[in-house]
Amino acid sequence: MSITNVSLATEDPFQQLTLRTGFYLQSIPDIALADMEVALRFWSEEVGKHAGFKAFITIYKSLDQMRTDFYQGKINFIVSSPLPIVDTFDPALLADGYKIVHSDTSAKNQLLIITHKNSGVNHFKDIKNKQLSILISDPISEMFVDLLSLKYFGKQAKEVFPNIDRIQRSNQLIFKLFFKKTDLILVYRNAYQLAIELNPQIKSNTRVISRLANIPRGLGFFHRKVNPKFRESVLAEMEKLETHPRGRQLMALFHAEKIQRSSIADLKTTQQLKKKYLQLIDRVRKQ
């Protein structure tokens, strides 16, 4: 789905000095589509105006379409959660971009598995026949639960948990757990921390039994063919996003504390996780 028409005035679209962002919608499940569209449109226009270049944004529901457009140069910058990038895009075509972080310390960018204290679950091994609730479109969560299920039970998650409840937003997951409507949830640490800030009773009534560290919530990468100077100038503006009123508004929407420069190295944890996951799958199949 394209909300902005990108005109290709020159023969090589990568040489056009405009920022053409492709945004994979399902990588940020907590945010409503309408809010996202409005916020990104304003952001791209205002930041571009401020930095002296034109900016456009396209929100994608299909990764294949997003990949095709990126390879053809219709978009020259992609934004998504790390796993879709690892799954879909050739790392060799990616150049440095930015990432959304919730804290300076990467330890806080964690995916947590949380139970209720009275549920009797102290370890992932104890989760048999328990109700699991995860975010509705978070491939990392799906893969992490699958990975742990394969690791501890030699089965995929859908076999270990007869009913996996998929929910739109993180705070809904936390509410379900707090009010004992589910036994196990997967949420990112920033959402959990935020929920505790709003109600400290959550911390005293829940327990984290497992965590996956260094998982950035969202990342952006340029196409390698984009003019390096232009890339640097855009990234320099991105790093100043928090100084801009509209930028702060956008960061608040993503529950982000900072925008930092990203590199291919930021995909490493995800790549390793996927590699391990694939190994376990392969092992189980062989058995």
Next chain:
Amino acid sequence: MAVKIRSRFFLRVFIHFASLVLVIMLSFTFMMIPMQKKALLQIMYTQGVTVSRSIIQASSDAIITNDFGFIVEHNVEVLKNNPSIHYIAIAPLRGKTIWVDQTGWRVLEDPISLLTELQSEHIEYEIEHQQWEAEGYHLVYPIEFSGIKWGWLHVDFATDEYNAYIRDMYLQLVYLAGIAIVLLMVIGYFFARWVTRPVSIISDLATQVANGNLEVQSKIKRHDEIGVLSNSFNKMVQSLQQSKQKLENYNQQLEQEVKKRTLALDALNQNLDKKVKEEVHQRQEQERLLIHQSRLAAMGEMIGAIAHQWRQPLNALSLVLQNQHMNYQAGQLNDQAMSRSMEKSERLINKMSTTIDDFRNFFKPNKQAELFNINALVHTTVNLLDAQFKSHNIEINIACEENLNIKGFQGEFSQVILNLLNNAKDILLERQIVSPNISISAHRIANGISIRVSDNAGGIPDDIINKIYEPYFTTKEEGKGTGIGLYMSKMIVENNMMGKLYHYNNSEGAAFMIEIPTQLPK
């Protein structure tokens, strides 16, 4: 003074008008404030009920299924979008209360008394500000589904807006009051001026009329009581003008009449003056005549006295002559006898000569006032009559203090004493008193000297006691008294010597008192 009175009248009207409007305005304000507050409370109540219904409606499925997560999420969203809501609490009939406020949410382990106290079957509300930091409008909405009670929804709204509105209202009232007071001053001024100006004008005109200006006219033309007053004033002034004209005419007539009368009076006065002068002249002539008569009478009296005085030395001289004749006949007229007769005769003649001198001195007119001694004057005067008193056996008692000196006309005063002594002698002889006596005393009194001449002749009869000083009044036989002695005596004492002459009867007879000042007034 007129200005002050007008100012007072203006001020009185102005103050009354301003007070009345101010009272009405304040009354209106004090009626408006509670009404406004009540209306605001009603608005808050409606707002509270609407919000509560909205929350319950949106959360109804979650409430029925006890999906507290949704309830919390929804209420967090409601609070996020409504900063004026302090908190929302969902209190199930059975179960723990869920509390959501602007900072977070929690499950209440123990119910808060504020919440439970207000929970009833009806919608309740209360403005509270003790338990929470900010004042709030707390509304409790009972939750029911199909007539089954589920619990209560508590919503607490900030009353900031309400308070701000009240503050604004008070401020507006203050502004309005300020504007109203200014308007009041201006309108009141013009109103008071409108009311008082014609009165002031008429008052001014009335003052001018009071000061005599009858040419003024009120130009106020109005169709109200002031207009009537103005017309009446003008009529009154016209009426006064006519009256004044009449008065002036009458005055002219009077003046003419007065002139006539004055002329007549002048003529009369001239005649009267002439008559008075004539009368005065006549009176002066009469007085002069009286004085002359008096003097003649006194001289007559004196001649009698001289006759009495001379009788004894003349007899003695006759005897000396008879003795000398007898000595001559007897041949005994020798030198010694002759010398003795001559010496005796000469002594008698000298005595007679002295008597003549005394009388001449008595009648010698005094042209200037001189200091004289009362005691000496009394003795001298008594000596003039001494022969007569002795021949009639009248006893004379003189008791005068020494050093009683007065300044005056000695001859005139001697005549007064002589008159009184003669009158006393005459009445004593007329009434044939057995032991007649006359007492003369003089002593000092305050500011003067008092001289008393009294007798024992029985006093003055009552029927004549008030007439004795009238001229020509006498009780003596014809030829013996002229009736001017006492009249002249009173004139001398009271007119010439500025004293007093009066009389009274005592147990023995009449007493005449002379009181004269030591010094004659200038």
